[in-house]
Amino acid sequence: MASIGAIAILLNCLPAPKTGNSKPTDADATEDELREIELPPIVESSRPKRLYRQAEANRIKASLLANSSILVVGEEGCGKSELATAIVESLQGDGFTVATTEPATPKQMLTEIAEQLGVETRSLEGKALTADRLQVAIADYFEGNTAFLVIDDAHLCESKFRIWLKTLKRQGVPMLLFATDPPRSDVFINLPRIELASLPEYAIRELMEQAALDRGINLKPSDLAKLQERAGGNPMLAIRAIDEEYLGLEVEAGDHRRYFDITPLILLAGVGFVIMRFIGLGTGDQALYIFGGIAAAVFLGLSRLLYNLPGEDRRIR
Template sequence: MGVDTTEDKLNPDGEIVGERKLTLEELKEAIASQASNDLIFILPEAKRLPAGIRYWLQDLMADGLKLCLFAITNPSRDIFLETLEIELSPPSDRDIRERMRQEAQRLGISIDEKRLAKLQPLAGQNPTLARKVLRAEALGLNPENPEHKQYLDISPIAISGIMALSIVRFIGMGTGDRGLYIVGGCALIIGMMLKQLGRVRGSRRRLGQ
């Protein structure tokens, strides 16, 4: 758009003595004055915008300005309620491998298809991690553990299933069946033990400490 973020600073005699930065409100007015229907505002981190900016953009939308907002999830508030939601498909494995080939070419390293197939799962479907894995490969660090979290943690389901067996404890109490009572009690205790063990975390120290 070519909106100036500064303006001339004048002394009482009207002479230019320097520049001053526009205030936020003045910058908003400058942008709004040049906004038209043939412009599109692209905002990569729309969720991080302050509420005041979002409401200002909402007013510009009412005047016909087009917006393209990117967010991992739809907050379903203010300006997001007035936009159409389009879900973008994640990159495929082929796209990630192609990104890794480009990064290898940029770094000047030679990598064969076999090694590429071994490194690709470490990045999952994240192009940024794909570049990071190749940089580690170029340094000879040989990364082995994946850094992404594209998997389903079924441990809560397993623990809930074990604890659900404790129902038979009450059935055993009602029917007088000692076997059901013992099995249900053991299932309840095992489920509670697994739940507590799942909360165990190792020490997390920052680098340099």
């Protein structure tokens, strides 16, 4: 009897079993309980990644093969780096020499480019070449060889490096630059640009479904739809939304940027004031007639001004 009583006391001391849906909260979870929580490991899918910007990749590659340079612009996380990787691999697969680099000091970037092109980075005496001599050596290489230069996050490069890129552009070196909100100066103003649009909804949904599968979590279609609203058309934010759900984090809204051209709205307002002017004319309300005419002229003139601006300057988020 004593042994049975001891067993009963021991069982009462054991913690209650946790259900699969229970989540500890800050109010009732102790530090020891939080330490015991283990998330299932993230298993990367063995399925090859799908390139959702194949049309852009084909256009960019065709431009480079035509000995043209191009600038690809898009918000953070829209897939610029994946697109760069796909193009580099495609060019290298066709036997072309491609030098790639990311923002660092000009000397580091020039050294990395030279090494990938097979250009000597040291003098005959064994001393490392200066940045100026590396620039000359790389320019000489491009003068006598067919090769491509690909730079991701080019907007983060120092201005003197971008000015050197502008010199290469004048030399006819085919280069591909990726940037987020690049300044309207140096090499960026000389290159034709492609602006990456948001990915279509089906692509974002596929990315989120695969990310959820890799993390071993089951999401209802309604849950995926809510998470997709936070991501917009941004693939990086789509994966982040799944990670936040995987970690049980509460997030109110996403960081994506969606643009709207406000020119039609201003034009519509101008038409409304024209109608107001005719109403004032018909009703004999002189004040309404004058106000409608002045407002319509202002709004129609503003819409014409915005029409002549670059596309990204007449948009709102």
